[in-house]
Amino acid sequence: MAENGKSGLRQIRTAAPEDESSSNTVKAKTIDELHSLQKKRSELNSPVVGDRVVGLEQQLQSISATLASLTRDFGPKLVKGDPDATGATKVVVAAAASSIAVSDSGLKFTHVFYNLSPAELYEQAIKYERESFITSTGALATLSGAKTGRSPKDKRVVMDDLTKDDLWWGKGSPNIEMDEHTFLTNRERAVDYLTSLDKVFVNDQFLNWDPENRIKVRIVSARAYHSLFMHNMCIRPTLEELQDFGKPDFTILNAGKFPCNRYTNYMTSSTSIDISLSRREMVILGTQYAGEMKKGLFSLMHYLMPKRQILTLHSGCNMGKDGDVALFFGLSGTGKTTLSTDHNRFLIGDDEHCWGENGISNIEGGCYAKCIDLSQEKEPDIWNAIKFGTVLENVVFDATTRVVEYADSSVTENTRAAYPIEYIPNAKIPCVSSHPKNVILLACDAFGVLPPVSKLNLAQTMYHFISGYTALVAGTVEGVKEPTATFSACFGAAFLMLHPTRYAAMLAEKMQKHGATGWLVNTGWSGGSYGSGSRIKLPYTRKIIDAIHSGSLLNANYQKTAVFGLEIPTEVEGVPSEILDPINTWSDKDAYNATVLKLAGLFRNNFETFTGYGIGEDDSLTKEILAAGPIF
Numbered sequence: 001m002a003e004n005g006k007s008g009l010r011q012i013r014t015a016a017p018e019d020e021s022s023s024n025t026v027k028a029k030t031i032d033e034l035h036s037l038q039k040k041r042s043e044l045n046s047p048v049v050g051d052r053v054v055g056l057e058q059q060l061q062s063i064s065a066t067l068a069s070l071t072r073d074f075g076p077k078l079v080k081g082d083p084d085a086t087g088a089t090k091v092v093v094a095a096a097a098s099s100i101a102v103s104d105s106g107l108k109f110t111h112v113f114y115n116l117s118p119a120e121l122y123e124q125a126i127k128y129e130r131e132s133f134i135t136s137t138g139a140l141a142t143l144s145g146a147k148t149g150r151s152p153k154d155k156r157v158v159m160d161d162l163t164k165d166d167l168w169w170g171k172g173s174p175n176i177e178m179d180e181h182t183f184l185t186n187r188e189r190a191v192d193y194l195t196s197l198d199k200v201f202v203n204d205q206f207l208n209w210d211p212e213n214r215i216k217v218r219i220v221s222a223r224a225y226h227s228l229f230m231h232n233m234c235i236r237p238t239l240e241e242l243q244d245f246g247k248p249d250f251t252i253l254n255a256g257k258f259p260c261n262r263y264t265n266y267m268t269s270s271t272s273i274d275i276s277l278s279r280r281e282m283v284i285l286g287t288q289y290a291g292e293m294k295k296g297l298f299s300l301m302h303y304l305m306p307k308r309q310i311l312t313l314h315s316g317c318n319m320g321k322d323g324d325v326a327l328f329f330g331l332s333g334t335g336k337t338t339l340s341t342d343h344n345r346f347l348i349g350d351d352e353h354c355w356g357e358n359g360i361s362n363i364e365g366g367c368y369a370k371c372i373d374l375s376q377e378k379e380p381d382i383w384n385a386i387k388f389g390t391v392l393e394n395v396v397f398d399a400t401t402r403v404v405e406y407a408d409s410s411v412t413e414n415t416r417a418a419y420p421i422e423y424i425p426n427a428k429i430p431c432v433s434s435h436p437k438n439v440i441l442l443a444c445d446a447f448g449v450l451p452p453v454s455k456l457n458l459a460q461t462m463y464h465f466i467s468g469y470t471a472l473v474a475g476t477v478e479g480v481k482e483p484t485a486t487f488s489a490c491f492g493a494a495f496l497m498l499h500p501t502r503y504a505a506m507l508a509e510k511m512q513k514h515g516a517t518g519w520l521v522n523t524g525w526s527g528g529s530y531g532s533g534s535r536i537k538l539p540y541t542r543k544i545i546d547a548i549h550s551g552s553l554l555n556a557n558y559q560k561t562a563v564f565g566l567e568i569p570t571e572v573e574g575v576p577s578e579i580l581d582p583i584n585t586w587s588d589k590d591a592y593n594a595t596v597l598k599l600a601g602l603f604r605n606n607f608e609t610f611t612g613y614g615i616g617e618d619d620s621l622t623k624e625i626l627a628a629g630p631i632f
């Protein structure tokens, strides 16, 4: 050890440099003054026209109206800005008619964080939400609490004059009825909770990139996590658009962890997600899972858009360099996000779209990718999107380095990343395209009997669209893991508002009109069911998708499978030919045949509920659709 002073350690200067009073010192006399130099007045927080601060007062009035209790004739007192900021000027005191307060709640202020930037939301999350951390790549890691997925059994819709005859109710429908009074009870509960807080987050944003059918949404929530999630997932308004925002078309009151009251009518758990289409409001009680907001708005679109002859799709969408467009339908976990995010194509969107007169438009401004087992090599674009601004839900990371361990499912299998769509380098902004050439139905078949790819005729496309099949492996519970079939009409029954055949009829009409080809792609098992076979390799699925896009698969040689009657190609470039007919990959052929029949039986049973409905003008298509199922 060098301790003799000649070791090369730098000398410590004790004397002040001679030029101390010159240009290297700050222009401040106190610490507060110094700090105040750091932040310039933000255009976003206080747009100024001339010497007048615009918008603020209107925004606060409007938000106060949003948060008004229905039993009092005025909204809460709102203040813009951070309650904890030192020397914060209470910019504008809003609303609350100058009545005399009759309860304590009328005396207090609630601070409003209006459309904060990601950086500000990070600071709020890190400071006040214990479960928030910055990962090694700059994402905001957080926990969604007790719920790590949606709660479809707690999703209710108000049955009233508007919805009674129009909506899909009863067996198979995701819309559990509730009455208006109960909705208002829950609404009041959410409002009282939110206004009892010192601060709430408010996002004013848009849905749908089609400018003629854009919907204005307001989201009021209690957590920076929720505000950043929606900032990423909805379309972000420009400053000008925000100033002209006016009244929202739809509002979400998200009380997050605050539960519903089990003594309230209809309540079967402490969670309730309630939609009133008449009031154009959604109330969330007892779940912090942010996907409820995303998919609640998707349900809304499933009601609003078909009224305008626009079809809503639970699908991804991308476009080739030559302008060819593909849709990717599929239930959760089947590959919409993974396969629509393609380095060689432009991304229109990964999950929710509209198909109207002029083509496809994305409903959202962001993507929501599954992260379990995410790898840089297999999904580079998604990997690289996980950076500053991205919300990472329920992932596990190294306590010191903050490096995320994507293989770890200790919190949940459903780990997720929510990022703005422009984080994908080849996203097409604005997110609109022409009509699709290919409609790809994705199924993750854990039984391992559906072919990796089949070409479908229109009737088959409709049969499989209405069936909405996938089979994932049941949970991660110890013991035997049997695949269970899931059928979800239109690959998104959980979000449908009208009867599935109404969407199916629109899809058939549009596919016919625009000459789109249907495909069924199995992204699940090959070589046996779950347990003996293995999941089809992602690079093979990508090759199959490439061949669909390029048009080469359209003209390949085909053969027909027994039972399901699917047309399968004999060759696909880059894919071993022997896997294209699944029977080749099973060593036990009897087991294969038995499994095909088992799955066919499940399809048939499921389709029985639809046999009484017609699709299209006459009954010819309906008959063809019924005949397009498995024959055995």
Ligand SMILES: Nc1ncnc2c1ncn2[C@@H]1O[C@H](COP(=O)(O)OP(=O)(O)OP(=O)(O)O)[C@@H](O)[C@H]1O
Binding pocket: 330, 331, 332, 333, 334, 335, 336, 337, 338, 339, 350, 351, 368, 369, 370, 371, 372, 523, 524, 535, 536, 537, 538, 539, 541
């Ligand atoms: N052959 C394959 N094809 C597609 N995805 C695969 C394949 N093999 C494994 N995977 C994995 O399956 C998952 C597909 O999930 P993805 O996020 O694309 O689902 P999604 O359809 O977008 O669902 P959601 O609607 O819930 O967002 C990814 O984790 C992906 O890595």
Ligand SMILES: O=C([O-])CC(=O)C(=O)O
Binding pocket: 149, 150, 291, 292, 294, 295, 331, 332, 351, 368
């Ligand atoms: O909504 C969610 O939680 C995830 C999703 O995209 C889906 O389930 O389709």
Ligand SMILES: [Ca+2]
Binding pocket: 336, 337, 350, 351, 368, 369, 370
């Ligand atoms: Ca997705």
Ligand SMILES: [Mn+2]
Binding pocket: 314, 332, 351
């Ligand atoms: Mn989805």
